[in-house]
Amino acid sequence: MEPSGLSIAFSLLTDPAVLGLIVAGTVAGVIIGALPGLSSSMGVALLLPFSLYLDPVPAIALLSALYCAGTFGGSITAVLINAPGAPPAVATAFDGYPMALKGEAGRALGIAAVSSVSGGIISVLTLLLAAPLLARIAYSFGPPEYFALGVFALSMLASIGAESPLKNLIGGCLGLLIATVGIDLTTGVERFTFGVPQLLEGVQFIPVLIGLFAVTELLNQARHLGRESVIAAMSALRLPSREDFRRVRSTILRSSGIGVFVGVLPAEGSTMAAMIGYNEAKRWSKAPEEFGKGSIEGVAGPEAANNAATGGAMVPTLALGIPGSATAAVILGGLQVQGLRPGPYLFEEQPTLLYGIFLAMLLANILFLFIGLFGAKVFSRISLVPRTFLWPTVFALCLVGAYGLNQSMVDVWIMIVSGLVGYILKRNGFGPAPIIMGIVLGGLIETSLAQSLIIFDQQWSGFLRQPIAAGLLVLAAVSVGGRPLRKFLGGLLARTAGTARRG
């Protein structure tokens, strides 16, 4: 990787036609990301056939720009209508939508844009400087490590929503149950498929997501239909202040680190990164009680993490030829169709192409900062649209989104049922967040546990002999037991102090 590669790539990208493609990819990415049901992996797959007619550098630049922008786009609808446009934006809705309800849509979107761009740029720079080195991390993560990581992520379950820990646990179990549908990887046995072939590969995540968030919210809004709609203040268009950015600075940095790391792991992508980013933002926050009610840190945490994961996911994709996420897998296909074989050789033989990809991703990030910040004022007007017009439109979008994924009516029914179930649960004080966590993590935890036990010859103690896995499990134990332990110790101290005084 000599500097000449960088300068050649730079001159290639400053070609107006290529620049135009990157702009188009970014704009298309934001729109595709924002539409529920259309995710960046779908968008990249749709563009793949067109990219065949381009040269390798512009083709891959276009796909990478769309990937970066698509991950950001999901946050727009997550904030405005509680319908995460793509799975990675799911955690953004936890606090983004409550902010929009409070009349702070512009503030939430602004924070989302700046966090996304910061996360994205940090991850591209990491990719540029340390890709071959980071790629080695992928090798040290086997099933035991994934199991421990999953348990660690799940350990925040009890405290993720604003409701009672017990209800969160029940919701999490429901999610884990949904995750068991389909053919079990380790035994090949069909579970809860009821003879429906579409269920053999499990319940699709996106229809459940659309149902639990958007349809549930639609039903919720319908209940208030008779009431006069609140004239939302024009403060909805206000962008975040400098003070806001100061408050989320450390959250952005922490989440970017988490995002790059989780993104590098081949089996995990932006959604998991966003979940952990959100959890850690809450854990380290000075005001954890605001989470779930519209905390700007709750928006910055997942947004920085999911965009950082895009650059992270490109690390194993380019350096090892092993896709780091679903979208990266499609980009890998794009490289192969171009006659290029990603892997260790790519770094030695094709530095120009690699720098082209890095620069395109960097450019896409800067571009959607402008789209995001200027767009925030325009997009946030959506929250001023009367409910009677807004929500039927959202429902139509949801139907198309759920159907379009696999052109399957089964998915549409899954979405509607999830929406109804979500509504009943919401009226009884259950939030969607724990259910979503259960679905995202259930498959990972179960599969990696089964794989680990085969590898350890069914000896559970095997986990303790793996340093990374053991470390993560200890962290999980601390995160579950930490607060009660502190309370207990605090109580003990107070009592001893009391006894001492009395004595």
Add this chain to the structure above:
Amino acid sequence: MIAKHRMGRIGAILLSLAAPLAGAQSGFPERPIDIVTHASPGGGTDATARAVARGMRTALDADLSVLPRTGGGGVVAMSYVNSRPRDGHTLLAITPTHLFAMARGQGPLTIDDMVGVARAADDPIVVMVRADSEVASLAELVELGRERPIKWGTTQIGGVDHIAGATLADRTGTQLSVVPFAGGGEIVTNLMGGSIDAAGLNLTEALDQIQRGDFRALAVMSEERVSRIGDVPTTVELGYDVVFSTVRGYLVLEGTPEDRIQILEQAMLEGMSQPAYLDYLEGSGLEPGSVAGREEWDGQVRRLYRDARNAMIALGIIRAE
């Protein structure tokens, strides 16, 4: 490179054959042709289908689209194709997954409904270990497997690499402790990281690691050696008749008019002889010999089906009737 030119010539000959035929049977294709896949957009099956469609489009001068009908290990795609008229406008992209689903009796179609058109990709399974492993040959792996179970990475239970590994174990009297993973990439990282002892991976999935010396290829599960790793013996050479590969090809259903099948076959072969398709094969690490016409492909489909069925009966996955 030589192979590339030869393919080009074959294509030119086929083109001259196809032209009058297409003229004689005017009216076909009368509407766009669909290639139905079971894979979601972006995966290997999808990428191959799109590369094939691109070449066929110019060869046929007709519109073609790739239609994903995902789910149920190919059953959804097969049901969809079964619902379409058998007039040559619907092609089914097929992989071992479909054949195994059929062998298990899933879906509306049987092997007798299938008429091969052409093969687009042939990716043999290669038995490999990490380069620093004490195992230096297939014979040594067999020896190890008789002492203790080999931790063997595969993709889903009942998939082609599982059946391949299990068949090899059955023939050699070795024990496998099968560790299933969600995909080839995960197997590569786990073999590299040392969680598993050995794996049967598709050549394209681990070509880089083999060429760089990270993995040691012990045997290719094919009849003939593959040029990219020409020094690696085949299972047949070593005395085990265990031949498995991930193939991707196209079929129409029984009852499709014969002249239309011929037009489709010729258009497909011509499209796949163009430089763009050969570049695709090169980029994904496939052999130029991946492309095969109807006769070879149709025979291979039936052989794979029979082998898989026998293996599944032997493994107790299905019962013999």
